[in-house]
Amino acid sequence: MEIEDQALKLIVDSPEGVLQSELWKLLKIDSRKCSRIVKKLLDSEKIDRLEHKSDGIKTYRLRQKKKILNPDLIMAGGELLPCVGCEEECSFEECPYLMDWMYQLAIEDYQEKSE
Structure with a gap:
């Protein structure tokens, strides 16, 4: 399974989404590579990225993009x-x-x- 697919699976499997600051740790990759993966998922409109502050530190919550129902x-x-x-x-x-x-x-x- 490609790393992008693994990232998407982690995001989809979490109802609340995954913090970007945690995603790179879960994938065991560096934060720069994680940022590139997140950008690809955002550009392909598979996920949404919402600003999130935790203990005064800004990060992003990544969630599966809701599909529009026909x-x-x-x-x-x-x-x-x-x-x-x-x-x-x-x-x-x-x-x-x-x-x-x-x-x-x-x-x-x-x-x-x-x-």
Whole structure:
């Protein structure tokens, strides 16, 4: 595994992100090489870098960049996925709202293939 991939994995695996001042230690590389890796990850838009102060010392918290969700993935028949904001305590296997939504999705898919 390349060092960039290792760095990205460490960042992605940490829900709060990783401090840049700790990342180079975790990767067992020097801080200059770590800075170059972070720049590549930033330039490729895989991570975000947020300023962080710890004991008066400035560093950066590195987090996985949040991907923008394609709204088409949660829409069917002009209706939003019913699970979004649902307060019912059901299982997805038995949810009538979800089944109706999936049925609508299947109809749309069939209609697109028939055209």
